[in-house]
Amino acid sequence: MQKAADRLVEAGAGGVQFRVARGSEEFVVTSGLAELGTDRPVPADGRFRISCITKPFVAVVVLQLVAEGKIVLDRTVESYLPGLLPYGEKITIRNLLQHTSGLYNYADSFQKPGDRFLRDRYKDYDPADLIAIAAAKPLEFEPGTKFAYCNTNYFIIGLLIDKVTGRSYRTEITERVLEPLKLTETVLPGHDPNIPGPHARGYMQIGGEAVDVTLMNPSEAGCAGEIISTTRDLDTFFSALFSGKLLNEPEFKEMTTPLPPEMIENLPMGIGYGLGIMKLANDNDLDLWGHGAGIPGYATLAATTQDLSARCQLSFTIGDKDFGPEAEEAVIRGVNVALCS
Numbered sequence: 001m002q003k004a005a006d007r008l009v010e011a012g013a014g015g016v017q018f019r020v021a022r023g024s025e026e027f028v029v030t031s032g033l034a035e036l037g038t039d040r041p042v043p044a045d046g047r048f049r050i051s052c053i054t055k056p057f058v059a060v061v062v063l064q065l066v067a068e069g070k071i072v073l074d075r076t077v078e079s080y081l082p083g084l085l086p087y088g089e090k091i092t093i094r095n096l097l098q099h100t101s102g103l104y105n106y107a108d109s110f111q112k113p114g115d116r117f118l119r120d121r122y123k124d125y126d127p128a129d130l131i132a133i134a135a136a137k138p139l140e141f142e143p144g145t146k147f148a149y150c151n152t153n154y155f156i157i158g159l160l161i162d163k164v165t166g167r168s169y170r171t172e173i174t175e176r177v178l179e180p181l182k183l184t185e186t187v188l189p190g191h192d193p194n195i196p197g198p199h200a201r202g203y204m205q206i207g208g209e210a211v212d213v214t215l216m217n218p219s220e221a222g223c224a225g226e227i228i229s230t231t232r233d234l235d236t237f238f239s240a241l242f243s244g245k246l247l248n249e250p251e252f253k254e255m256t257t258p259l260p261p262e263m264i265e266n267l268p269m270g271i272g273y274g275l276g277i278m279k280l281a282n283d284n285d286l287d288l289w290g291h292g293a294g295i296p297g298y299a300t301l302a303a304t305t306q307d308l309s310a311r312c313q314l315s316f317t318i319g320d321k322d323f324g325p326e327a328e329e330a331v332i333r334g335v336n337v338a339l340c341s
Helices: 002-010 051-067 093-098 114-120 127-135 152-165 169-181 231-242 249-255 325-340
Strands: 013-022 025-032 203-206 209-212 270-273 278-280 288-295 298-305 310-318
Touching (some): 002 013, 051 093, 051 152, 051 298, 127 152, 203 310, 231 310, 310 325
Antiparallel strands (some): 013 025, 013 310, 203 209
């Protein structure tokens, strides 16, 4: 595992944390630097932006509300949030959770070279404004007919949680997930640009230079990707999820029923998608689930077998190189070493 982490640094990562659990054995390896230009090592308990791994946390809250009779997966967005979308009567809550809504991904309007990020990194974003970007565009396909990963879906889910509970999705995640599991290293920062606690710094290639992008207002990611956590807390969360501590069996089955493989395109390492969670490819055909994520400066992958016998959480910062196919291959190789060797 140390060699796998080192290879990832050689391929372009600035610093790497890799937590592995196999049976009774559990350990963390690190590689690289916490800050370029220093000799400071990556902290083994470092915090990082988990970005899209926020989605499984959100999906758990929605499915708990399903169990309580407050949300019905096959009811439409229009029935819960009238007038939010011009075609809200076509899109169900299930479509949002599994990315089959056909909505335009508001994030695509932001994903331009780094100059845009530097200009807007501290800007406050209102969820309704970001949803409006998507609502102003036609559906990209008929809901339920295709899969297309789309952050707009989860911004709408955030409003749905607010509507049916009368409380913010941050409060619901905190009280339903973080506090019961004692995830004390996990936070929903809202508009706070800082990463609390020990952490490695993340970088972005801008104008041929590695620019420190550690600080950012995460409201741009919001309900789709704002959470900050650690590999230890992610392992606790996924272990609780797959051991039945967070969901009843009917809702867990809904969450882990993947879309047909022929519907999945352009999902790195993913061979299926359930409700807020991915079915992951691996060398040993393990029944492997988790989620991948990326946000300026940071990339993360969490994976676990259904029986929890093999688990890993990988976080790495982007360093002073462009992150290309060689680095992506190093990630895949590292996960397979962790879980399949």
